[in-house]
Amino acid sequence: MVSLRPGGIYTKAQFQMELETLATCGMFEKVDLEGKTNPDGTMGITISFKESTWQSADKFRCVNVGLMPQSKPIEMDPDMTEKEKSEYYLRQEKDYKRRIERARPCLLPIPVHREVLQMLRGQGNVSARLMQKIMNQVQKWYHDEGYVWAKVMNFGYLNSKEVVFEVVEGDITQLVVQFHDKLGNVCEGNTHIPILRRELPKQLGQGHVLNIEAAKQALRNIRALGLFSNFEVNPRPDEKNEGGLIVEINLKEFEQKSAEVSTEWSIVPGHGGRPTLASIQPGGTVSFEHRNLKGLNRSILGSVTTSNFLSPQDDLGFKFEYVHPYLDGVYNPRNRTFRASCFNSRKLSPVFIGGPEVDEVPPIWVDRSGVKANITENFTRQSKFTYGLVMEEITSRDESSHISPNGQRVAPSGEISTDGPPTTLSGTGIDRMAFAQANITRDNTKFVNGAIVGERNVFQLDQGLGIGSKFPFFNRHQLTLTRFIQLKEVEEGAGKPPPPVLVLHGHYGGCVGDLPSYDAFTLGGPYSVRGYNMGEIGAARNILELAAELRIPVKNTHVYAFAEHGNDLGSSKDVEGKPTEVYRRVGHGSSYGVGVKLGQVRAEYAVDHNSGTGAVFLRCGERF
Template sequence: MWYPFGLAFSLRIPLPLPDFHWEEVRSLWLSSRTGLVSHSAELFVCSDSVSHSSVQPVGRVRGLHSLRGSGNGPRKQRASSQNNVLSSFPWRKVVSCVAGVASGFGSVSAIAILGGGNGGGWGGDGGGYGGGGGDSSGGNWWRKIVDNGIAFADSRNEDSDQWDSHGLRVDMRVHITKLNPSKRYKVSEVELVDKRTKQAVSSKDPFYELVTLRPGSIATKAQLESEVENLLNCGMFQTVEMEGVTQADGSLKMQISFVESQWQPADSFRCVNVGLLSQSRLPDSEATMTDQQREEMAKIQEEEYKTRLRRARPCMLPKTVEREISGWLRTETRVTARMLQKIRDRVQRWYHEEGYACAQVVNFGNLNTNEVVCEVVEGDITKLQIQFLDKMGTPCEGVTKMQIIGRELPEQLRPGQVFNIEAGKKALRNVNGLALFSNIEVNPRPDEETDGGIVVEVKLKELEQKTAEVSTEWSVVPGSSGRPTLASIRPGGSVTFEHRNLYGLNRSILGCVTSSNLFNPQDDLGFKAEYVHPYVDGVDDPRNRTFKASCFNSRKLSAVFTGGNGQEEVPAIWVDRAGLKVNLTENFTRQSKLTYGLVVEEVTTRDETSAICTNGARTLPSGALSLEGPPTTHSDTGIDRVAFLQGNLTHDNTRFVNGTPVGSRNIFQWDQGLGIGSKFPFFNRHQVTLTQFVQLQPEDTKDQLKPPPVLVLHGRYGGCVGDLATYDAFTLGGPYSVRGYNIGELAACRRFLELATELRIPINKTHVYGFLEYGSDLGSSKDVRGNPTEFFRRSGSGASYGAGVKLGSIRAEWAQDCNAGTGSLFVRFGERF
């Protein structure tokens, strides 16, 4: 059995859906402690399209993650210890770290969590390996003596134009100060060795995040020395040494030996928010200071740091996390660099899991006391900027009023709040709900005027205000052999126009004209014109009500006058409705809304020749046509005029998980007759729909496009009290009622109950499903005028079961009709629930 459907071929003006993406954010913060400490952070946040599914933030803090040299050329290294103030490079050229205050000048020390720039660094003096001024040959006379007894790397490497072979004996350990400064060495491997344990650390050790050298990279002697300098300056190590182990292919395996920094034990932990506080920095002339000047500077910085801590605000980190970290500290005999990394990761993980994607740890203080202080920049919003873009992405003046956009932005995106990724997602959903923009971006970026501040940019591309669309379609119906055939070679179609965003206040006028015969549209010309006026109570009023007024003229095939299973084809009855409708829609939340209004309409029932029809008809066993069927209208004339109130209360908290809805959707609808119209109809018609989408398993982290398995539970009840026109009776059966039956095949009734369940199993980025459905008229069919259920020999109730597969917006499913005991294959469009 095939259910009729339509194929449409449209010519339209494309209206692209808004894209949801976040720009890369690079923010630069200075630490608060001794010396200048620069902090660079990168934030990458991505999401899918305007299904607005959950978007996961990815924050990468470049501190303990990336160190690079300054590019200033060789600088001479001076001795330092974990309690000395280390000299810092100019902040615009390098990221440096401070290990603490000068020994003997105070008990408080601080370490900044970050890394370096690139290029250059400190370098040693002297020539290359061969001596004698550093001949790049490495001492050919020595090689001639031992050439036949010891293996050497082949200096004639095919890639010698890109890098130079070391030209030394294989498996030889060479300190980087002995390397040739004119050569470019290829790094084959990087290995970290802990001097205390004399063991190589695991490649997953967080200390590897500090090293910028990577296998396969090419570096000069100066760059290798710069790497050592940056590792010393980051504060994580007391000593760092680097050696190269010569390889047979001419490359070097770099071995970095270190002694991890340690501080006195601590038993408590405190986190403070230093966002928006001005940053202190060391003078550039620190290297030329005398010991007395350094001592005085250290004391000044000590007081500045205490003042800074007093000015710092409490952070959002919960006390439970602080107690957890304090427990870690009490179990250790010393505060180590690895412990600080562990603390940093724990703090930042909490912030990022809570959606604070711009939050980061920038400094640790009080390292030589009983309390470790963690300084956090949480990402305070200092500015909110709304910008319109033209089609080329150039800033322009927009049509939409700023108040319209501003009321859709959540309070958490306002200045004074902390930026949260969920607030950004909510802003995208709200602004996209206006249906005024083709592209929407919400981009957090660092505030160049305020340290640690975040500027939230909302960039918008407006849709065209005036659009038009023309579409044509051909109807497909079952043929004599059951195969689909064209109902008519004459195409139907529609013309739609819209003028949106009138006066920049999101008001719109839209209209649509349709016909099933474009060659002779007078036969069944339908139209609808609608005016939409949002913010009836004013743009600044928090009560969000939208006024709509429309006039319409439509034609629809009535499912009440349909034959039961196995019956001959019943002459079709068409229901024409023409009238006016006004309503108000009030949004209580994003999930709940109420619509109420007034409908005044004229209803006319017609046969297939468009003549007014007063009664239904069926074919008798003799082949004759019985015209004494149920009356088609309440007035028995074929024309009803009626006025009634209409309402709809919807609560929908469903969300999409990889294209599959999850959550619940509850709808209550009612129509209340006013006793105005033909034979003064007074009635109350109501309907309740409850649908639950139960997610059976969490999302697959390995395949993020795979939908989860879902169990759908559905129930619907409807009833009517008072006068009921036959064309308004409830019908059972069809693709959106009880599957496996034609529309209205089971019953036309005053009351009904419908139950359904469906299990959806994901397969290859889509899902297959099995279902079971049941519908009953609750014995109310006899209460409908003329009892169309009995007249057309319908059963009054029925059940079905089956299975199907979802292919995009198409459902291909097999359904078993339990009344007839037969099954059929159906192709459906859209969702069942």
């Protein structure tokens, strides 16, 4: 409690203030400050005191006196008679009791009350030192629970046996939202205030006690909106209400409109083998975004990608999307978002891949273009339900971009044959279809010192509507279950080591009805069965994948061992054209190996159990 420090230089007024502070704090009956001059001109200060003591107590009460009206204290006249002094003290006692009875209950839980009672009952007379210890205990609980603006303002006796602690807890008296321009000046924002308020935790509203975790959650939610380049939550004392806080949320908005061009230049040989101006191919991506339309967080996004802007029709890729959050209204607590998009894409089909004993098979590319509309309902930040409609045109092409109705094979003579399995349902190389799609994700995972633990379940359903080429009617369903099991309890906190984790993963996929080859389930690859190429194990109507991975923390990363198995459940023969059999794949396979996480990269050594050979792989992202 003493602010004087050796080596400091102080004035007489500062010494006097120090003495008054100690004498009026209520902890001491008597305080003396004595100074003695040393031969070298410095002073030695001695503070002697006698602690205050009170009679024993067996009751404890803690009340929140924040925001209570402050009555002006009645000063005692030194010329009062003994009777007037007695009446004065009686009136002071009544005023104190009335103040305590009108105060609100505090947040201090029953277990802490019991701890304090044990401390009081374990003593005879209550000393100032014990009161200080109790005060530290009370404030420690508040700060440990995130109420960092709470503090003990006073303590005393209400009755002869009851100790009362008066606290202010940091009640929020006002929530202020302010927008700032590029220069930091307060300005009028584009975003509607209800958009922001619905993202704020209820604990951050007026009438609640400010908790540091609620403030952090508010920052996370504001960041997730993606509307602001800078955002702050600043509490400050309310000068009109003792113990009250005004919470200011300061925001700086992104520009509503933005565009970006990224280019890639491919130089190809011209006449004579030298590049000429005509042979320089400029490629890249043009993207634009118009965010926060009408201040309601709606947005339009688009991108166009090609490897040659001078002749973009060869490989032009595009995606345009409209996002409409708060579908049921800003004030409706139901959190649904509508999305509509038109797109095209090109991917290498893993269905037409040769097995380990087959020479390289000419690739088949699958182009998809169409429109998609869906509604996403967020149950929690990680769990959601999405349902919608997809209409698309699918085109199968060879490596020369020609339409390919059938897969290709390499004949024993070395010639390429085009009599492989059909690539589309219609048999023409082009399919059109419409289907309904739904996906429900239940994700209860969390991070413990950087390691993910918990469980995640995903169920997806695609239902053909009988609209399109050959009136496709099908039901395609998938279920994925993943468990991240924490094997050891650890202390959580910054810099603490993560726990070892066992990952158990299962994935089932099945399809009944019309199944085009490009929608068949494939086995093998970095996100199926590691150690194999994409689709190397087979393509099937039904598949089952099982995996286990043990993660052991090492310094700032983790090493892991894994084992995986994939099986077509005998359904490869039910895919039209039997691509698994044609390309000599076995339909089932296992792998095992070890790996280490290096930032966002996974370095793995995996053994292909079918061939018994191993290889090193570098993969980006997470397997599960």
